[in-house]
Amino acid sequence: QKEVEQDPGPLSVPEGAIVSLNCTYSNSAFQYFMWYRQYSRKGPELLMYTYSSGNKEDGRFTAQVDKSSKYISLFIRDSQPSDSATYLCAMSAAGRRALTFGSGTRLQVQP
Amino acid sequence: EAGVAQSPRYKIIEKRQSVAFWCNPISGHATLYWYQQILGQGPKLLIQFQNNGVVDDSQLPKDRFSAERLKGVDSTLKIQPAKLEDSAVYLCASGWAGTTEAFFGQGTRLTVV
Numbered sequence: 153q154k155e156v157e158q159d160p161g162p163l164s165v166p167e168g169a170i171v172s173l174n175c176t177y178s179n180s181a182f183q184y185f186m187w188y189r190q191y192s193r194k195g196p197e198l199l200m201y202t203y204s205s206g207n208k209e210d211g212r213f214t215a216q217v218d219k220s221s222k223y224i225s226l227f228i229r230d231s232q233p234s235d236s237a238t239y240l241c242a243m244s245a246a247g248r249r250a251l252t253f254g255s256g257t258r259l260q261v262q263p
Numbered sequence: 264e265a266g267v268a269q270s271p272r273y274k275i276i277e278k279r280q281s282v283a284f285w286c287n288p289i290s291g292h293a294t295l296y297w298y299q300q301i302l303g304q305g306p307k308l309l310i311q312f313q314n315n316g317v318v319d320d321s322q323l324p325k326d327r328f329s330a331e332r333l334k335g336v337d338s339t340l341k342i343q344p345a346k347l348e349d350s351a352v353y354l355c356a357s358g359w360a361g362t363t364e365a366f367f368g369q370g371t372r373l374t375v376v
Binding site for chain 2: 156158160184186193195196240242244250251252253254255256
């Protein structure tokens, strides 16, 4: 069993839709949670960073962490064609700063 | 602020040959990571440096991979000899000491034929 599970997609939505991306994990020591966006042939770009449980909002993006369920989500409101990319969840435990990544979900926003 | 710089962007080599990748992290970042990303998968940690010391190299195939970070700034990752399964994107990332956020470079796409 992988430490971090993520549905690979692809997920196809119309422009303006609300997108929900999710990851589950098995390691209860994870405390830091991140979402990265990766365009084709580019490096991952940090989108959202959350410590422990709770919600964080930044513009059209909202990250949620539910540690009791070992489940994290990223919501994108008013999705745009420019949001079409692969979204990677990543997490780490305190004291071990390297990130463990999910396999990524490919998102396509249709104009 | 300049981002993480990596070179080369692309490399094609034959199996059993050697190859080296270079990374220049964001100025002031003490932590440097090398990740391997195979097509369709998420990045997997190869090695983590704090300044010029190794923090974690537990997933580095040490019989063929080596990495160094002299003077605590630039880093090189070497593969010798390369295998077909080493075909992947090699990503370098850096971060501030004591933090978890990692900022990635564009990566080096390696094809072993």
